[in-house]
Amino acid sequence: MRFILGLLFGIALGVSLGLLVAPQPGSETRRALQKRVRRTAEEAEQED
Secondary structure: OHHHHHHHHHHHHHHHHHHHOOOOOHHHHHHHHHHHHHHHHHHHHHHO
């Protein structure tokens, strides 16, 4: 259980740091993330 929590924390930390040092402005990053989330949600609905 501790391993999984550490892994999840590490992933969250890595994503956060990656967003902070991204070469594009925050508004573009948020827009890209929103598109990716919508696309993933649509794909999940299609699989059901």
